[in-house]
Amino acid sequence: MNPLLILPILIPLVTAILALLFREARNVQRALSLLGALGLFGASAGLMFDVRRNGIQAAQVGNWPAPYGITLVADLFGAIMVLLAGIIAMAVVTYSLVSVDAKREEFGYHSLIHFLLMGVCGSFLTGDLFNLYVWFEVMLMGSFVLMALGGERGQMEGAIKYVTLNLLSSAMFLSALGLLYAMAGTLNMADLADKFSDISASQPYGVVTTLAMLFMVAFGIKAAVFPLFFWLPASYHTPPAAISALFAGLLTKVGVYALIRVFTLIFVQDAGFTHNLILIIAGLTMVSGVLGAVAQKEFRRVLSFHIVSQIGYMIMGLGLFTPLALAGSVFYIAHHIIVKTNLFLISGAVEKLGRTPVLKKLGGLYQAQPMLAILFLVPAMSLAGLPPLSGFFAKLSLARAGLETGQYIIVSIMLGVSLLTLFSMLKLWNEAFWKPLPASAIGSGGAAGMGNLHTWLISVAFLAAITVLIGIGAGSFFSIALLAGEQLMNPQDYIQAVLGGAR
Amino acid sequence: MTSLILRTTARYLMPLLLIFSVFLFLRGHNQPGGGFAAGLVAAAPFALYSIAFGAVKARHVLQVRPRYLIVTGLLASVVSGAIGMSVGKPFLTGIWGYLYLPGSGKLEIGTPILFDLGVYLVVIGVSLSIIFALEEAE
Numbered sequence: 001m002n003p004l005l006i007l008p009i010l011i012p013l014v015t016a017i018l019a020l021l022f023r024e025a026r027n028v029q030r031a032l033s034l035l036g037a038l039g040l041f042g043a044s045a046g047l048m049f050d051v052r053r054n055g056i057q058a059a060q061v062g063n064w065p066a067p068y069g070i071t072l073v074a075d076l077f078g079a080i081m082v083l084l085a086g087i088i089a090m091a092v093v094t095y096s097l098v099s100v101d102a103k104r105e106e107f108g109y110h111s112l113i114h115f116l117l118m119g120v121c122g123s124f125l126t127g128d129l130f131n132l133y134v135w136f137e138v139m140l141m142g143s144f145v146l147m148a149l150g151g152e153r154g155q156m157e158g159a160i161k162y163v164t165l166n167l168l169s170s171a172m173f174l175s176a177l178g179l180l181y182a183m184a185g186t187l188n189m190a191d192l193a194d195k196f197s198d199i200s201a202s203q204p205y206g207v208v209t210t211l212a213m214l215f216m217v218a219f220g221i222k223a224a225v226f227p228l229f230f231w232l233p234a235s236y237h238t239p240p241a242a243i244s245a246l247f248a249g250l251l252t253k254v255g256v257y258a259l260i261r262v263f264t265l266i267f268v269q270d271a272g273f274t275h276n277l278i279l280i281i282a283g284l285t286m287v288s289g290v291l292g293a294v295a296q297k298e299f300r301r302v303l304s305f306h307i308v309s310q311i312g313y314m315i316m317g318l319g320l321f322t323p324l325a326l327a328g329s330v331f332y333i334a335h336h337i338i339v340k341t342n343l344f345l346i347s348g349a350v351e352k353l354g355r356t357p358v359l360k361k362l363g364g365l366y367q368a369q370p371m372l373a374i375l376f377l378v379p380a381m382s383l384a385g386l387p388p389l390s391g392f393f394a395k396l397s398l399a400r401a402g403l404e405t406g407q408y409i410i411v412s413i414m415l416g417v418s419l420l421t422l423f424s425m426l427k428l429w430n431e432a433f434w435k436p437l438p439a440s441a442i443g444s445g446g447a448a449g450m451g452n453l454h455t456w457l458i459s460v461a462f463l464a465a466i467t468v469l470i471g472i473g474a475g476s477f478f479s480i481a482l483l484a485g486e487q488l489m490n491p492q493d494y495i496q497a498v499l500g501g502a503r
Numbered sequence: 504m505t506s507l508i509l510r511t512t513a514r515y516l517m518p519l520l521l522i523f524s525v526f527l528f529l530r531g532h533n534q535p536g537g538g539f540a541a542g543l544v545a546a547a548p549f550a551l552y553s554i555a556f557g558a559v560k561a562r563h564v565l566q567v568r569p570r571y572l573i574v575t576g577l578l579a580s581v582v583s584g585a586i587g588m589s590v591g592k593p594f595l596t597g598i599w600g601y602l603y604l605p606g607s608g609k610l611e612i613g614t615p616i617l618f619d620l621g622v623y624l625v626v627i628g629v630s631l632s633i634i635f636a637l638e639e640a641e
Contacts, residue, residue, distance in 0.1 A: 001593035001594065006593075006594045010585075017577045023570070062594075
């Protein structure tokens with residue numbers, strides 16, 4: 001068995017256990033957490049190189065053969081996602097060390113973060129739909145507690161909506177699994193893909209499409225697509241910035257990952273219906289998210305609505321369903337995870353400096369903290385899609401894929417939404433950074449209890465550097481994304497890696 | 504103040520339930536039972552004790568903090584998986600050995616029982632930390 005497949009799950013698990021053991025010893029706990037995040041990053045980078053060099057890796061935990069055992073698989077898409085989780089883990093943990101209060105740490109903040117990371121990595125690596133459900137639950141348990149940890153009034157309100165909607169989605173996921181198992185007799189993804197590839201058009205595959213719709217709703221709630229996204233802007237601005245950055249970067253993307261995985265591997269028989277539906281949903285998600293953002297007046301609420309709008313881009317590639325389009329989706333996810341986490345980390349510093357999340361009361365930050373302002377511009381402009389940053393190339397490849405398949409409507413929607421995104425990023429820039437501090441707020445501002453701002457900016461600068469790097473080296477990054485897209489379009493290799501012969 | 508009957512029962516049921524939990528734990532190897540059910544049965548007398556005498560006394564009787572039970576249990580499960588890995592098999596592969604007992608022949612012993620022991624400890628730890636916290640919150 002390739003140990004690199006299990007390490008991204010084991011490292012967070014052991015870190016979480018040890019952090020739980022040393023809950024009272026704050027410094028030990030913090031050191032462990034940082035060490036665990038570094039270890040996860042190292043293991044995920046190792047896995048990425050391995051998959052890039054040696055092709056799809058698969059392993060059977062417990063040594064039971066494939067359709068019966070616990071399968072772990074890493075194709076390029078999965079490995080890229082795990083690597084992104086490692087990068088985000090490092091950035092968020094470093095940021096947490098300076099920004100999260102001692103009380104939250106004492107209540108097990110660091111072990112919860114690592115339990116959540118274990119769930120996220122498990123979801124990206126599993127090759128079995130039921131295990132995917134279990135990893136979702138592991139991840140959600142961690143996120144439920146993190147959402148409510150601290151017990152502030154706003155947090156509780158956000159947590160109730162978040163928990164309720166996610167439980168609904170889990171229930172739907174579970175019933176879909178039950179029906180699927182009754183029909184196919186297996187939940188191993190490769191085995192399912194193999195079985196379903198025999199279903200030809202002559203046979204009634206209405207049941208399969210029905211099941212596909214159940215999965216689409218279940219994953220759609222988690223991914224926050226139209227019209228199931230309303231829980232996200234209602235809850236993501238409530239917990240501390242480090243936690244919402246982690247959620248914004250990784251959690252909804254697990255839903256997107258599951259959608260892409262399931263609709264490229266298993267439910268491809270009725271692509272004319274399902275994938276066109278996904279394309280329509282993608283367009284509506286983009287538009288409704290960005291319009292919601294334009295109407296918002298708080299820093300993190302604007303960003304939360306932008307997550308929704310960006311989810312639309314990610315599943316647009318899935319809807320177009322060509323190798324180039326899927327590569328665009330993969331590239332977009334990578335770009336988005338880094339940029340969005342970074343923007344949430346910055347929002348934490350901004351809210352702390354200005355002592356308010358309300359845009360009207362913020363101001364003058366460019367004058368006071370030019371470094372922070374410039375670091376804000378990098379991800380903000382990347383999100384809007386300005387060259388030469390990562391977002392430009394992500395959007396370019398999606399637009400090209402759209403034009404190649406003749407889907408002009410979705411391409412024009414996506415370009416329009418880009419303009420509105422730029423507008424909304426400029427609104428943040430003007431309100432928080434450029435305009436002078438409003439007279440009513442003078443005297444109440446200042447960075448009390450914040451320590452040195454530069455320690456807050458380490459992770460921000462790290463992620464901004466990656467954004468620039470992806471933009472500069474777009475060619476080589478995109479060739480990896482293209483390989484990932486081709487792997488997704490040709491599931492034979494995936495099936496062969498899982499089912500073909502014992503390892 | 505709780506009744507004399509409850510206090511007496513809580514005290515006398517403790518050893519009985521603990522023995523029963525060990526029985527359930529071992530029975531779970533091939534039959535219904537196992538770490539999860541046994542853990543719940545083992546947590547029950549301490550829960551009863553805390554209702555009868557209060558959480559402080561129940562914590563005293565338990566002697567270890569529930570959190571340490573959780574940590575030990577989780578670590579035991581990880582170790583049981585890692586043993587398989589250390590001999591070159593995939594994670595969580597069951598590795599079996601034999602224990603020769605004087606007089607009663609050989610006993611097959613393997614990593615699954617360590618895993619199950621981990622589950623047992625985690626279940627006791629989790630359920631008791633919840634129950635004690637609720638008891639103290641009153």
